Amino acid sequence: MPITRRRFLNLSILSAVSVACSEQTLVRTSAIPSNPKVIALEWVYVENLLALGIQPVGVADIAGYNKYVNIAPKLVDSALEVGTRQEPNLEAIAKIKPDLIIGVKQRHEGIYQTLSSIAKTLLFDPYPELNAGNQLAQMQQNFLEIARVCQKNSVGELVLQTMQTTFATAAETLNAVKLTNSPFVLCQFVPEFRLFTNNSMAVQILTQIGLRNIWQGELERFGFNTVGLEALPSIEHAHFFYIAETQAPLQRLQNNAVWQSLDFVREQRLYALGEDTWVFGGPLSAQILAQKAVAALTRSAEQKQS
Missing domain, CATH: 3.40.50.1980 (Nitrogenase molybdenum iron protein domain)
Known part of the structure; x- marks a missing residue:
């Protein structure tokens, strides 16, 4: 069946419903000040911040991100290394004094308490359990949550x-x-x-x-x-x-x-x-x-x- 623009609008509506109804798997937090200092411990959240017009101040495995993720805008050279995605450097994170830390539940749940003692922390799960969600819808839901917390709602909606x-x-x-x-x-x-x-x-x-x-x-x-x-x-x-x-x-x-x-x-x-x-x-x-x-x-x- 040919996919027309009208059908895509319908798909978009269904996707939005899926996002709204899917299980919440992240740690919610209140909004933070505008122009926040944000650390991203997973590459997808580096990309999400850049899409929202926010340059993260700290990133896990910068070399890997620059090699495997080719999107615009680019990550600025002033971003600081904060360890690997698997083992973030907690001391380096604390020195930056961020307003927000964004990580992934799979890797960082074990250090959530420490991270949240440094700054407000969001942990996401991009991989819903089988028959419990949709990865594409989950990506959009997580993206919009980052936009909400960073007071970039309209930018986030426009990106999607x-x-x-x-x-x-x-x-x-x-x-x-x-x-x-x-x-x-x-x-x-x-x-x-x-x-x-x-x-x-x-x-x-x-x-x-x-x-x-x-x-x-x-x-x-x-x-x-x-x-x-x-x-x-x-x-x-x-x-x-x-x-x-x-x-x-x-x-x-x-x-x-x-x-x-x-x-x-x-x-x-x-x-x-x-x-x-x-x-x-x-x-x-x-x-x-x-x-x-x-x-x-x-x-x-x-x-x-x-």
């Missing part, structure tokens, strides 16, 4: 409206070149094959723009299955989007007979999205994923026609 417009435009582009409902698989080389399932935010984004995920692996909370080469023949008729830090994984497969026999290899339906396409991010990364996928498919279609 822009994201939905980007999705609608992407869907219209695919429909115009008759690629709506095209089968796809999204893979991340780590270096194994990490195939994303229907409950992942990345797949939900690509589904919203009109594509169809054909990897039907068992749903896991984080939204992907780690598999071997033997799993790929069953999905060889798909468009194969992949994210790899280097070309080494593909180079190792060049002499592999099973890999070379796959339809998406033989028919050149392999699309590199770039290592800096962050599929665990916020609304800006979501737009980039949609735009890159559409660009890859339309470029391939044009090449086949020429």
Whole structure:
């Protein structure tokens, strides 16, 4: 069924209802002063702050963020390192004297009391339990909560409206070149094959723009299955989007007979999205994923026609 702009408005309304009704999994806090000093202990919340026009004063693993998350605006060089995402440096955090600390429940629940003694602290859970929520809706809910606390409600709403417009435009582009409902698989080389399932935010984004995920692996909370080469023949008729830090994984497969026999290899339906396409991010990364996928498919279609 072609995805029209009208249908996208309906999808947006349903998404908003889902956000409103989903289980609250974060620690709520009152609003903080304008122009707050905020520390982000997870990359997605660095992105969210930047989308709201707030430069975080402290970030966990700045080098990793700059390598894997390519969005605008950029993180300023004056941001201070506060340890790793797994083990934040509590002393460095305390020295900054922030107004707000934002972390993720999975990693930072054990140090919540210490963090909250330093500053108001928000902990989010971006991965709802299976059948208990939607990762894309949860991302939007968490984003709006950060906007609320930072007194950026109108900015947050505008960012999400822009994201939905980007999705609608992407869907219209695919429909115009008759690629709506095209089968796809999204893979991340780590270096194994990490195939994303229907409950992942990345797949939900690509589904919203009109594509169809054909990897039907068992749903896991984080939204992907780690598999071997033997799993790929069953999905060889798909468009194969992949994210790899280097070309080494593909180079190792060049002499592999099973890999070379796959339809998406033989028919050149392999699309590199770039290592800096962050599929665990916020609304800006979501737009980039949609735009890159559409660009890859339309470029391939044009090449086949020429």
